[in-house]
Each structure stands twice: as structure tokens, then as C-alpha cells.
Amino acid sequence: MARQMDNIMTDSPFTTILGDDFARRFSMRPGSLMWLLGAGASASAGIPTAWNMIWDFKQQLYVSQRQVSLKSVSDLSNPAVRQTIQSFIESQGGFPDTDSPEEYAALFEAVYPSEADRRAYIDAKIKGAKPSYGHLALATLMKAGHTRLSWSTNFDPLVADACARVFDGTGALTTVALDAPELGRQTLNEDRWPAEIKLHGDFRSRRLKKTGDELRQQDATLRDLFVGACNRSGLILAGYSGRDDSIMDALEEALENTSPFPGGLFWLHRGDSLPLDRVNAFLEKASKKGVDGGLVRIDNFDETLRDLIRLMPNLDTTVLDQFAAERAIVSPPPRARGRASYPVIRLNGLQIETLPTICRRVVCDIGGFREVSDAIQRAGVNVLATRSAKGVLAFGDDNDVRAALSNCNINEFDLHEIEKRRLRYDSHERGLLGSGLIASR
Template sequence: MESITSPSELSSDDFVRRFALRPGQLMWLLGAGASVSAGIPSAWDMIWQFKQTLFVAQRKASPQSVADLGNPAIRALLDSHIASSERLPSPGSPDEYAALFEATYPVEREDACARTYGTTGTLSVVALDAPELAGQLIGAQKWPIAVKLHGDFRSRRLKNTTDELRQQDAALRQQLVDACRRSGLVVAGYSGRDDSVMDALETALNQPGGYPGGLFWLHRGSDPPLGRVIRLLQRASDAGVECGLVRIESFDEILRDLVRLLPALDTSALNALATGRSRVSGAPEPSGQRGWPLIRLNGLAVTIPANCRKLVCTIEGVAAARSAVAEANARLIVTRTQAGVLGFGSDAEFRRVFDPFGITAFDLATFEKRRLRYESGERGLLRDALVEALCAAKNVRAIRRRSADLLVPVDPADSAWDGLRAITHQTTGTVPKHPDLKWHEGVGVRLDWADDGLWLLLDPKIVFEGVTDATKAITADFARERTVKRYNRDLDRLIDFWAKRLAGEALLALSIGDGIDARFAVGKNTAFSKLVQP
């Protein structure tokens, strides 16, 4: 059996510099994941939606019971259901998307795709109807050209099912192979699940001079890519192709960083991308017990620090910067962006940790609004610092998660949590018959952008400790039973409790006497909407 080793990884900064040296030598292979920031679901998102649909239909369950697809307990429940089916591949299988698609939309496949995929643009587009057009356009250098390997909902032919993906249109596949012999390739938003596409990428590697500009695979998240992706990069490296796995926060962020290094490019439209017309207007705060109809939201306005420390050194990547801090046992909160290492903490601590990496600049950085509108490194840094500030001031501890941090009481017996007990009757305990599974009443928190500012979003939930793959379904059942009767009144009381509990002025992440600390203010009133009759 062929051994699989971890592929060589490049920092996003390193990739950006390499791209800037050869922009005309690299083409892009974009999957649905590249459009996540625009609200279009990725293949991974759709997998969970398919599982949710099948669970509700086959178990005759309430859609509300599995509505929160970001909840690990609900995901475990859905995975358990799918794993019990003899017709569907196991969760995480490369064939999972196609099999779930067929099971969810056995007849009206094209209608389903028409609801899923976005519209085409004004560039030259080649779909499955006319594969020969791809060769003509590429040969004539009619850039930009978009070749849709799985078709388009405007086409008469689509490819989404297992057999279709396995037997990709031979002509288009050959065009991809030929293009990879002339140019390097950057892959973004694509998991590598489709055998037909991966076969083509491997075939190109077998050709003399394949990927002359390199092969770079952009990957979101901390989980490893699929095994076939790892093998492709490993083979490319063995063949002497410049290649690497590049971990990114989002496609939008890496694209912005690339654009900044391209000369003579007008970026005014890109800079104004997220500054569309406002669709909301301010409403007066409700008063009295019987006010006008409103919808209470779960966001608290956040005031953030204006600056953070910025230093330039040779350390590469977020993971490396944070590892250096951990190894030095330093009280710093840091991230790594193209601009350099950004963070909060004592100046002496910054120099102690990063002097070995050759500091060439030691300055301040200002948080720019345009960098906070999406999941950028700066927004991640602010979230980390805010959670530290809340833990320091509000008698909570954090359980870190990629999508949201979970806060639970440090001492549930403290009188400060009497208000929570009045709503939930119990704030902590163990799952019956499973003494190793401890649960807490807690809240998920994350930062999001709306109305030209950052908001702290609150999501009251049951938080578990000691969960294993074998007990995920058990915790999902327990959480559902405990929360199933929490209707609007109880949820309103929970959000109100957590809002007042976490609100505060002058919340400091580190409480240091020198350097740059992170100082926040969190409002106590959640956002709300008012219905205005025309």
C-alpha cells in the first residue's frame, strides 16, 4: 500500500509572493468553497444539508430539532443516521457528496442544481454543451475563460451523481490536462472528492513538463485534506514540481492579498465590494411592557481597540507564530498576516519571543474596516482577545472551537449564576448512565459584521466535555431532550441573561502595564428590529 505523508505546506504569505512573480503562468481551479463568503454553500455545507433533509424525511423528525447544523451534537446525530444506512457511504467518504445528492434529489436533479448554483458572468464560459469551445478559446488566448467541468444550471447537461462524476466528459477532461501542461495550477474551494477531476490532475502530472508554473492547493481549516489530494501533492513534489498545501482563512482574504501585489491593477471596485447600500435604519429602543412588534436578535454591539502591535520578522504562518508564543510561555495574543505578526501584549514579551526570528520592524497596526467585514486574520485576532477579556472579567472559561468559542461558568455554584439556574433549573451535571460525559449550560460566541460594525453573537447551548466518536450520538440526544421545550419565552430569557452577564466597559484581555492591551466594550442590549407600516 502506498504510504501517505503530510504534504509540504506553504504559508499564505509565501504563496502570495510566489504568485506575484508569475501571475500569467498560473490558472485557477475553483470549487464551490470559493464562494462561501458570498453566502453560496460549499460542497461541505451541502453535504450537511443533504444529511439534514434525509434525516427529517426518513425519521419523520421535526426540522427544528436538527436546524442548527453548526452544533456538533446535531452533526453527530446526523452522521449516526447516515452511518446506519446500507445504501450510503460512511461519513467522510470521497463519494459522500454524490451519493447524498442522488438520495436527496433522485428525480429532479437539474431543478435542484438550478436552485444551488449561481449565475454565470460575462466572461467566456464553456460548459458541457460545447467542450470543443474550450480548446478554441484557450488556443486563441481569449482570456478570461471559465470552463465548468460539472456543467451549469443553464446548460442542458449537468454532472453531480456518482456515475456522472466518475465519467466526466472526456473532451473537457482532456482540455484540463492540456492546460495543466502549459500552466501551473492553483486549486481553491475544491475538496478533491470527484474521481474524474482528480484523474485529470494526476494525468497532467504524468505528462512531460506538467504544471510548469507549480501546483498550489489552497485549504481552509485545520483538518487535513483528503488522502487523494495529499498523494497528488506528494507525487508532484517527487516529480520536481514546485508545489505545496496553503492553509488560508478564506478565499476572499487570499484574493485580496494577491491583488495588492499585482501592479497596475485598479482595486477601487474591490475595495468598495462590501460597502453596499444600507438596508436598515435605526429604531428607538422599546419601552414599557407592551411595545410595538419587534424581533429580538442575538447580537451585542462591540467596541474594539483601535490598534494592535505589528512586527515584521521571518516567522511564517499563524501556527508557527502561536507555537513560538506557547513555547516561550509568553502572555501574548497573536496572529500572522501578510503585513506581519499582529497581536496584543507587552513589548518586552514580543521582543523576547520574536527576536530569534530577526525583527526588522516594530510598529503599530490600525484595524481597517474593510479587513473586518470577513473572516480575516485581524478579525480572528480580535475574537481571541475578546474571549480572553470575557474570561478574565466574567467568571467564565472558554472551550475553543473553530467556528465559535464556547463559554461556561467557572464555578456554577456561584450566586452570579442564580439567574441562569432560574431559567434552566440546573447549570451543570453528567449525562445519565455516562459519568464521564459532563455537561454545562453555556453560550457560543463569535464575531460577525453587520450595520457597519462588529457584533458579538450569542448562541445559548449545552456544552459537553469528554465527548468521543462513540458518544456523540448520546450527547446529541441529551442536548435535544434538554432544549426541545425551550420556546421563544425561555430563549428570550436566556439571551437576556447572557447579554447582561457578558456586557461591560473597559474589558481588558491581558491587564498589562506596558505594551498594547486589547480593550473592549460590549453593549448590554441586543439588536432588535421594528416593523414599520408603509
């Protein structure tokens, strides 16, 4: 009973499944589950996700329209940088809200109105990418007949490249793109397995669909095929966030049928947060309709496929073993469940791989370091700061920085680039970074 409660989150309107439970269910349903791969499934292969590209688009708009150096906002992992860029985007007006399903397409079209430029952007992002362990594992399952059909919203050729390596040739996989939608119908009617159908276009296709109008006009033939397939097979969604209406419309249409997803419906989701509202509503409706499955909490696509491979007997894992020998695979530690725990060892010598490249710079009427420290203490905010000739340099939430210096007549509130050469001696920037390291112990 305790295990069952561990698998189901009672605060969700739908079932939430642990990865090991999903792996066991998959092993009992060979060939009855198809896949839908989104951008997240290609992240470990070096291809950016939709979230990454959204911030890339915002960054390009900010740099080109504000006419500033890219270095000043290069670190998109920094919340202060994202807040600065997002504030600018919101000030422009006309763009969808953050996390809106329309955000990606609207920003892509704003940055690159030309279809040729959008194609060039996509080509640059997928150039040189190689299949990850997850793609090779999926191809291994295809070769064994455990997976027959994979749908994709991606442009990359990673599944095809993985199949070419696992099958030792390029003729085993049937790939269908927007240029030849009727080939998709023939493939399904004639059982040409394994097959991959790209719902948003192939990277070689002239019909790439990455703007709002294009996404809304999803190819009718491929959409009908997808909806029909959802009534004959179960579906696993991996690396797909549910941001575009065309795929979500098709999923919801499939759910209206009498017996949708007969093999089950499993939405693989990274992290502890809930997915988008529309995905939540879809999973809740599927649960109420009695569809087996739910939201599957995973660490990443590669680890999930590794778990599936472990439970499938008589697989030819030659290529996977070779891949593991060629590349180092970093796996996260197992999560503690229930009351169980494991020892955590903290070392006193940690390698610093990256350092912040920017901080906040505030020009205001304030004295030296002591006065800055006193202002922060009076405001009761979590801010690290130092006083330099260029202004107050600070790490912390922008609202907290403003609160600490609000009575000091703020004249400028901008970003300051931390140059590497200034870290070679006892500079203000070096002192600020040292304070940050001490505070993060």
C-alpha cells in the same frame, strides 16, 4: 533560516507554504498560472459548500424518513444534532463513509433522484448570489492579463458576473460548459482570453453532473483539455476539496507527463488539518517529481486574493475599491508566528448573536437536580444538565451523557427544542443556557 523553517512543515510529506510566500510567487509569474475553483471559493458569496450540502441532504433524509419536525434538527452547527443525524444515516446502510469522495453524489441522488429536481435545488442555492471580493479580484487580474484561464467545478455564474462588472460588459469572458465542449478546444487553441471552463456544467446547462455515474463519466473533451493545459501552465486550486474522482483522476493523469504544471502547483487549503488522503498522496507525488509549490495555508478565498492584489502593480482597482466602500469586510486577526505574539483583549461585555436551539433530552429513573449533578460528578464527564418534568436536559457529548446516566434505566434519548418563549422567564432551559455561558468563559 528561521523564516524558511516557518514556511515548511517538516511533519508533512510535501511542502506547506504560507500565504505571503504564495503571494510573492504569484506576483513573479503573471499569466503562467491558471485557477481551478471549487465550491469553497463561492462560500463568502452565500453559496453553500459541498460539506454544507452533504449535511443538508442528510438532514432532509432524516426529517422525511423519521417524520419529525425540521426544527428538532435545524441547528447543523451543533455536534449533537449532526451525531443524531449521522447515526440515522449509518443505520440505513448503503451510503458511503463520511468524507468519502462518493458521499456527496450518493446523498444528492438519494434525496433527489430526478435530474429536474437536482437542477431546481442548484438553482435555488445560487439564486441571488453576488460576486464576493475574491471573484472581483480574480476578474481584475483577468482584465490586467495576469490570469487568463479559470476552470471550475461550480454551477454558479459568479466569475462571469464579476467579469461583467470589472470589464463593464458581458462580452469579455468566454464561458464554456458541458453543452459545448468543442468551444473549449477552440478557446484554448485560439487564445480567447480570459476564459472560464466549467467541468461539471453551467447553472443554465441541461447537462448538470452531480450524481455518481455522471461524475465518473466526465466529459472526455473537457478532461483532455484540462490535462493538456496542466502541461503548459501552473495551477492554483481554491475552494476545492478533492472529493470527486473525475477531477482527481485528471490531476493525477496530468502528473504522469514529463513536465507537469511548469508554472507551479498551489493547493489553497483552509484550516490547520490535512486535506483528504487522496489529495495528500497527490501533493506528495508532485513534490517527489519536483513540481514547485505545495499546500498553501489560507484563511479564505477573499483574503488570499486581497493579498495577491496588493503585490500586483498598475492594476485598475476601481471596482474593488467601490466594493469595499459598499460592503463591510471582516478580516481575521493575523496569526502569531514563531515566538512572536500579540496582546489579546478579553471584554466583559460580549454580544450574543446566536443561542443553541436544541439540547439533549433523557428520560430515565433519576431524582431531582442534585441527583443529576451527583451522577455527572461521579462519572467525571464534561456535561451540563438540569432536571425538568420532560426529563434530564443536557449539553455535552452523547457518550458522556450516557455514561453519567447509564445506571438510571434510560428509556428515551432524544433531542429537545429550546423554545424562545421559555427563555423569557426562569425556566429550566434558561438556566441550562446560563450555565453554558458561565462554563464557556
